[in-house]
Amino acid sequence: MSKISGAESHIMEALWTRGPLTAEEIVQTVGPAQEWGEATVKTLINRLLKKKALASERAAGRALYRPIVSREEYVTGESQGLLDRLFGGQIAPLVAHYARHRALSPDEISRLKDLIAELETDDE
Template sequence: MAVAEMHHITDAEWEIMRVVWTQGTTTSKEVQQILNQKTEWKTTTVKTLLGRLVEKNFLSTEKNGNKFIYRSLIEEKSTIQLATTELLEKICAKEVSSVVKTIIAESYLSFEDIEQLEKVLAAKKESAVDVVLCNCTSEQSLYQQAN
């Protein structure tokens, strides 16, 4: 499925997808057992969320005896990239660096991660501008200046 064709994914659906991506293939019972470490979702909740993800074409399902096997139809990396793009589209362009700084400050990073970030920043410096222009409407800009 093309990333552009994907529907919105809820926070609860993200939790399910993270399990499926990690497991490769899984059952509703396995999903519930894994998520029981951090949620108190009932079996019906897990099955409802799995069903929604199948309807949205995020997951495929096949019957195997008396259980259903779930498999992701989308890559984790492309889904994360889409979510990141959607986040950045929601905020003022002038605030992007603040968001990136917060993500870096609040994340666990390996030395390799930091080296990759440094390379990206060095390359980005080649096309940097003196001032990032606001991409908000005039009314949004006036509101932000007042607050």
């Protein structure tokens, strides 16, 4: 349960978005984008198996890999860590920082506003 590393996360993304895949399919999907050889992808799959982030089941002679860790869990872990470490666990400072460094499009702003409004009514 160590922690999914940067390289490993690309394998997970493939499985999260495309569902259970064979090794071959994973290689096809993520290999070219990352410029990884087949061997590298295999290694990452096995590391993820060892970390219990994936399970392999054997179907029609081939191994099929499926995520055990959900993307939701992963995203939560990553972003919570960052929030806590850098912004005192509060989201407003993060948004402020983001706004200072990347222009928020009017569209993004309005989506944020809607979201906030929703949270407000939800909450009381």
